[in-house]
Amino acid sequence: MDALILTIIATSIPLLLAATGELITEKSGVLNLGVEGMMLSGAVGALGAVLWLGSPYFGIIAGGLCGVLMASIFSIFTINFMTNQVATGLGLTIFATGLTGLAGAPLVGKTVPSLPKIEIFLLSDIPFFGEILFKQDFIAYLSVAIIIFITYFLKYSKSGIVLRAVGDDHQSAHSVGYPVKKIRWYATCFGGMCAGIGGAYIPLVLTPHWSEGMTAGRGWIALALVVFASWIPWRIIVGALIFGGITIAQLVGQARGWPIPSQILSMMPYLATIVALTVISGRISKSNSVVPASLGKPFFDTQ
């Protein structure tokens, strides 16, 4: 049972991180559909760094940096050149798929050491919960810290209020004197960092070797999770665990030989995403104040 819950948690962490980052990006009014691409580049960057430098911790840093790099490309085009965010985001994923395929070719067939678990003194000795909550790896702790941080940040810090203001009405934010483009750059890069680390988690913990397109749609599911969570950070945890659970359930099903074809089981996370979106969207369309009002709209500043 412990082991099962641990794998569910591990499966949900890339989703959790990527969705949290995208939530911050979207709160600033930027819709970055390139999460899948940023995760892929995080994964390949992490693998490369670990093979080159040895320690898995370098993988985390490299993953984050690769994500930021991808987010910067997205930012230059959408924020500075005011391109269509939907199309640019798609372009980013397509670009990153190609780039990581190229960069990952020399890594094929090599495996990396897994990210070590860190036991928290005393707490890890608590029966059941200690095993699940306090014997995790660094990224798992980090992702919980990020969620707690951004919950506080968005609600109580002035910078957080400014971020929400920029996503709510960029023209007003400009009038009040905030640098809209700069703030969006930061928010998008934060999203890139989270997606990159989330992507890094896949080779560092889940499957320790490179394969083309190894994120398998997790970036898109993360995007759906933001909608599912109605842009409220803690709900992402719930959503990510549900998706982690569904993914593991299909693996368990395959392992135990349930009389359902494996492909049909593998569809579950994708179908669940559609169902989740459907349930939530019906509600959101009636109360659309949860969606950042300038989401996806390019900002042109007259000077």
Add this chain to the structure above:
Amino acid sequence: MAIKKEPEILLKASKINKSFGNFIANKDIDISIAKGEIHALLGENGAGKSTLVKIFYGVLKPDTGTIEINNSEVSISSPNSARKNGVGMVFQHFSLFPALTVAENILIALDKKIKFKDLILEISKLSKEWELFVDPLKRVSELSVGEQQRVEIIRCLMQNPKLLIMDEPTSVLTPQEISNLFKILKRLASSGCSILYISHKLEEIIELADQVTILKSGESIATINAKKTNTKFLAETMVGKEITDLKKTNSMNVTKDIALELKDLNKAKETDFGISLKNINLKVNYGEILGVAGIAGNGQVELMEILSGETQCEKENHILLETRPIGFKNIAERRLLGIETIPEERTLHATVPNFTIAENTFLTYFFKYPKANNIISNLLNNPQNSKIESENIIKDNDVRCPEANPLANQLSGGNLQKFILGRSLANDPKVAIFSQPTWGVDIGAATSIRQKLLNLSNSGKAVILISQDLEEIFELSDKICVINDGALSKILPVAQITAEDVGLLMGGKLETSNEMEST
């Protein structure tokens, strides 16, 4: 109280120039504002008023020119530096964030650090002191327009400004709210704060201002002592020619034949930000103009959409054209029946900006072309069919175009509005419904548009005029009603209602009755 002293100059701007591409918004403007003075900035739409004050507030950067505050030159590079120099501004369309609370909205425009608790205290202190009551924990999206303006004013007052800029503050207020605002502004001025007040309403300026600077086509053409002038002189200086009065002869032609009727119409809002229409009853006769007054955001948009057919009625007999129920007809079908609507937004709603004039004509004419027995030409029903009609509209309505068949966004606001009006009126409607027809157009065009409305009712058509401009409503309407929070007041003939009453109705202070006036 304030002690009289020699006027000391607070802000002095010299040779301000600003252009956008080929368009010159400000040209060599000089202006100086004394301490404790209420200085009005008067001019038509597009005269460069907003550009100038945005430069003072650091939102725009001047191409050339200098600004001195207290006799020392300053560079106002951003709103933050404007605030540091003691300049505060209340924007025409506000700079508020609907999804944030009042306190959050105020906090993010504060440059000093403050604890949230202290902030709330300070807001309540200020709002008591200046009688600007708002709940700091409410979301701005839940506030009325008047309340939103209070938030903007409090936000400025938090900074103890030396100069308060107000961009067209009264366009969204009821007469009562306006007189309250004027009291506050006068009190502020007497406490030593200068006020730069932008308006195109002449009475207001005479009532409120000490000095008035008139802008025309980006240039400052005169600065006059406002206490020693009159509205006629101001108007003619502003426009640069004598103003022709409207020929109002309409009330003779009002008939007793009902053209359009709304009966107990209810419509629940579709989004959080919308307004539900509540039990609306309305009648308009042939030959009359019915004015619907009200503050923005009280259901005008929703009423307009239900009248036009863009949104569906809940019941077919909620709307009657003469006696025929048309509640389920869509906008194209209603056009065929002779109901034309002119929406408030000229671009992206009434027209597609990057489509040609012929395509924009086709937009509301497409159903005219299909012919029986001609499958091929019906299959290929396209904007080419509207070519001649669009040329006629341009010719008949004196629409000035930079080239033949231009894109809609190549036309100026006034010319685009002339085209939109011409496109509707060429269909010879029985009922015409206008929303804010003269919003943002210059006085010349506004006069000609208003004349068209009068002519329309003179020729026996029914006209509904939804406008926030009370002057316009009183000038044109035969009957008046007020929309407030999605409910419509009793409809009264213009002779039986005063501007004060309308103001009270607009603010929701008078009971609104849904009974129909039986005339």
Add this chain to the structure above:
Amino acid sequence: MITFIPRDKVSKNWTIIGPILSIFLTIFFGLLIFTFLGYNPLETLYQIFLSPFSRIDRISDILVKACPLIIVGIGLMLCFRANVWNIGAEGQFIMGTLLAGSFALLFPSVETKFFIFIMIVIGFIGGALWAFIPAILKTKLNVNEILVSLMLVYVAMLFIDFIVRGPLRDPMSFGFPLSKPYPEGAIINKIPFPAIGYLGQLHYGILFIILLIPISWLFVNKTLSGFKINVLGAAPKAAKFAGFKQNTITITVLLISGGLAGVAGVIEVSANIGQLQPEVSFGYGFTAIIVAFLGRLNPIGILFAGIIIATVKLGADNAQMSMGIPKVVTGLFEGILLFFLLTGETLQKYKIKWSKVT
């Protein structure tokens, strides 16, 4: 510092300069990345962009490769013009192919070539049905079509995998996940040329494009329905003002684009594969997104765009064989190309002004 100044009028020059400049910039940046990753840039340049033109049969293979891209691209053009973001054409391609293929396998002895027309219709229905899911969810429940259509790609991939490994597997396939071969009537033949025989893989499916391009051009430029689609994309409120039904248009463009993706699948498989297998699409549905944009959402533009992108795809195949570069690298070029194309659209509306940082 770069600042943008709005133009008074959309620049017509940039409409043409944009895509051409984008292609050159893409080649430049692409080669920069290759050099950085240690590949010989000139060799890569030759393999990816020129080798597909080295022989006449290779040139005709470009057309074969471009065929599905153009068909799917035309469908997506309608969606994108209406501002409907169908990015699941890959899934619609698969489902159209699967439905038509399963139908063909029901008639193992059909010989008449008219059968192919029935398959095209069924393929259209299959793709349209798959696109109907995001269409109905978007119009009825306001569910984001981007995510739904994309999720359905993964579902479709798994579904065809299940079908060809399960119910439709050929018992004679020696354990390979393949269906039985299509009947003779379901095969699209290669075009024979007098004296020279066949030109590469050039097949009769090309005729479909010759038909599709003028029809779609007429549709978007000369019909009321096309006008409605354009208005909805340019100004949804104006569409409402005209009395066009937004939901109907949204559903229509999704159904047509899904249907065309399905048809593309039928033609591709009937001409080049001749049976069902787990992988039938090779990313055509995604690549067609780039084709639609590169073609500036215009049928004639899409024809050229399809040919250009097909060249790169074939070039990447060659580069994989001769240089060991993984062929997913086409995505690299496609992504950069899309970035520059979109920037070109901004430059249609804004002038650039260079100014010194103050």
